[in-house]
Amino acid sequence: xAVIIEQPDAPRSRxxxxxxxxxxxxxxxxxxxxxxxxxxxxxxxIVLPARGVKAIDFAFVAGKWASPFWQVYDGIMLWLAxxxxxxxxxxxxxxxxxxxxxxxSLNVTLWVVAIALIVLGTLVITTFDPCIDPxxxxxLPDICK
Ligand code: HEM
Numbered sequence: 631x632a633v634i635i636e637q638p639d640a641p642r643s644r645x646x647x648x649x650x651x652x653x654x655x656x657x658x659x660x661x662x663x664x665x666x667x668x669x670x671x672x673x674x675x676i677v678l679p680a681r682g683v684k685a686i687d688f689a690f691v692a693g694k695w696a697s698p699f700w701q702v703y704d705g706i707m708l709w710l711a712x713x714x715x716x717x718x719x720x721x722x723x724x725x726x727x728x729x730x731x732x733x734x735s736l737n738v739t740l741w742v743v744a745i746a747l748i749v750l751g752t753l754v755i756t757t758f759d760p761c762i763d764p765x766x767x768x769x770l771p772d773i774c775k
Contacts, residue, residue: 660714692760708751716744
């Protein structure tokens with residue numbers, strides 16, 4: 631009996647080929663955007679402050695997130711990096727996992743963790759209130775009047 635070996639690069643279906651093409655494009659576009667966002671992030675957090683990395687403390691974060699610009703900036707970076715990283719890990723799992731049940735379980739775990747981190751991170755960025763401490767006006771006079 632002849633053994634038929636499927637084309638190794640044959641997509642499972644046309645629909646999944648379309649989806650994979652979009653996921654591939656997303657990796658390129660998000661990677662491109664992330665380069666500039668990460669350079670901006672490191673410049674503002676580490677390069678520009680005179681004290682370098684030592685400048686990052688509670689007041690520094692409170693000051694940054696008092697501005698809607700940095701809330702949106704950090705939110706976009708969080709979403710892009712997590713979706714990019716998780717989709718990249720999905721590619722690795724699909725490439726190296728042989729058992730279907732293991733492939734599916736690892737991919738489901740990846741997305742559950744990513745969604746949980748996106749939800750928690752977005753909540754932190756959007757609901758962060760440094761003035762919740764009644765004494766906050768003494769150490770954050772500019773933000774908590
Ligand atoms: C400077 C920003 C970044 C750029 C320019 C970038 C670019 C890329 C590109 C173009 C790919 C596709 C590679 C391929 O299909 O052969 C990729 C894959 C990947 N990226 Fe990024 N990325 C960046 C940041 C990140 C971050 C922050 C994470 C983690 C959160 C990450 C995790 C991954 C993973 C796990 C893969 C899959 C690796 C593979 O397919 O072998 N990347 N990246």
